[in-house]
Amino acid sequence: MKLFSCSRGGAYFLSFAFSSLVASHSHAQSFNQTRAMDFGRVALTTYDQVGTLVLDPDGSYTASSEIVVIDAPVPARFEGGGFPANTAATLVVTDGDATLGGGGTGQVFTIRDYVSSPSTLVSNGAGDLIFDLGATLRSEGDGNSYTDGDYSTDITVSVVF
Amino acid sequence: MARNNTLRYAAVAAVALGLATFAHDASAQLSATDTGNVSVTVDNTVSITETTPMDFGTVAAIGDNGNTATLAMDVAGSLTPTAAGNALFMPDGVSTPSQGIFDIEGPNGATLTVTLPAAPVAVDCATGADFTLDTFVDDTGGGTVTGLGTGTPVTINVGATLKTDPAVVGTVAYDTLTCTGTYTMTVGF
Numbered sequence: 001m002k003l004f005s006c007s008r009g010g011a012y013f014l015s016f017a018f019s020s021l022v023a024s025h026s027h028a029q030s031f032n033q034t035r036a037m038d039f040g041r042v043a044l045t046t047y048d049q050v051g052t053l054v055l056d057p058d059g060s061y062t063a064s065s066e067i068v069v070i071d072a073p074v075p076a077r078f079e080g081g082g083f084p085a086n087t088a089a090t091l092v093v094t095d096g097d098a099t100l101g102g103g104g105t106g107q108v109f110t111i112r113d114y115v116s117s118p119s120t121l122v123s124n125g126a127g128d129l130i131f132d133l134g135a136t137l138r139s140e141g142d143g144n145s146y147t148d149g150d151y152s153t154d155i156t157v158s159v160v161f
Numbered sequence: 162m163a164r165n166n167t168l169r170y171a172a173v174a175a176v177a178l179g180l181a182t183f184a185h186d187a188s189a190q191l192s193a194t195d196t197g198n199v200s201v202t203v204d205n206t207v208s209i210t211e212t213t214p215m216d217f218g219t220v221a222a223i224g225d226n227g228n229t230a231t232l233a234m235d236v237a238g239s240l241t242p243t244a245a246g247n248a249l250f251m252p253d254g255v256s257t258p259s260q261g262i263f264d265i266e267g268p269n270g271a272t273l274t275v276t277l278p279a280a281p282v283a284v285d286c287a288t289g290a291d292f293t294l295d296t297f298v299d300d301t302g303g304g305t306v307t308g309l310g311t312g313t314p315v316t317i318n319v320g321a322t323l324k325t326d327p328a329v330v331g332t333v334a335y336d337t338l339t340c341t342g343t344y345t346m347t348v349g350f
Contacts, residue, residue, distance in 0.1 A: 029193055030193075031193035031194065031195050032195050033195050033196070033197045033198070036197065036198040036199070036200065037197060037198070037199040037200070038199075038200050038201070039199070039200065039201035040201065040202070041201075041202040041203075041204050041268070042201060042202070042203060042204070043203070043204055043205045043268055043271060043350050044203065044205055045349065045350050053201075068271065068350040070204060070268050070269075070270050070271045071202075071270070073201075076197050076199075078195065078197070080193055083191065083193070084191065093197075096199050098199055098200065098201060109201055111199050133197070135199070137201060146203045146205065147203070148203050148204055148205055148206055149202070149203060150200060150201075150202050151200065151201050151202070151203065152198060152199065152200040152201075153198075153199050153200075154196050154197065154198055154199075155196070155197045155198075155199055156194060156195075156196060156197070157194065157195055157196070157197045158192055158193065158194040159192065159193050159194075160190055160191070160192040161190060161191040161192065
């Protein structure tokens with residue numbers, strides 16, 4: 001009679017290491033001005049009083065008597081993508097002071113009171129966002145004349161989700 | 162001895178299971194920024210130049226107390242005299258009257274309002290009775306013109322009505338001399 005004794009013990013360490021999967025979704029984001037804000041061509045009937053030109057984001061405008069609109073103004077447009085889908089965003093825009101040739105000196109047109117369309121910014125299902133931007137232009141009304149020419153400034157436009 | 166086929170496997174499987182995750186940092190805000198450009202063009206220049214002064218030519222004129230003779234000039238320079246009592250105007254038919262002619266320059270496409278005097282202006286003679294000038298007319302067709310830009314003038318013709326002085330004493334002939342006056346045309350937005 002053979003006796004078989006077989007015992008085997010062993011420890012098998014099986015380690016299954018699943019490589020951790022870290023999936024991070026990164027969308028290529030873009031955000032650009034696709035149309036600049038242009039208050040058109042104007043004449044000032046007086047330099048002694050502040051004139052205002054209110055440009056709505058739909059392109060309509062209202063000018064005070066101190067400003068005569070010769071060529072109609074055009075609102076800005078901004079477009080972006082790669083944002084979280086269906087998510088509201090806050091619009092942040094810096095004030096602008098337009099000067100002759102953008103040189104930063106001389107008479108100023110202030111650019112303030114921005115208004116967007118849509119008024120509430122929400123990205124769509126694809127994470128895209130498009131909006132138009134209007135503002136109010138004001139002359140200084142300090143008695144100093146405005147030389148004929150192009151006045152301009154840069155503003156910073158941000159959307160925060 | 163009982164067969165002991167016992168295989169004992171003490172297997173300790175250490176399984177490290179990595180759970181799939183999406184990096185999502187809910188605490189950080191996502192933002193995007195771009196530079197926008199804002200511009201406006203000022204086009205303010207308006208100029209007015211009289212190229213031909215209004216000239217009623219050479220006329221005979223008689224004033225009469227309580228009566229006013231008129232000499233109306235249209236925008237083409239044609240004269241129409243109208244007597245009243247003993248007061249009258251009589252163009253000599255030799256001299257060449259002319260309407261007032263102005264060149265106006267303003268921003269291309271801009272609507273410019275043309276304004277002439279509403280009240281009479283004086284036409285003074287160095288001696289004797291004076292005249293007045295009123296009822297100004299122009300050929301704008303509504304009091305406005307459209308600017309064509311600097312260097313491209315818009316021409317405006319102006320007429321008016323010359324009148325004798327009804328306050329003269331009796332009936333008097335105007336002195337033979339040149340009588341002059343000025344009037345203001347205003348052009349603006």
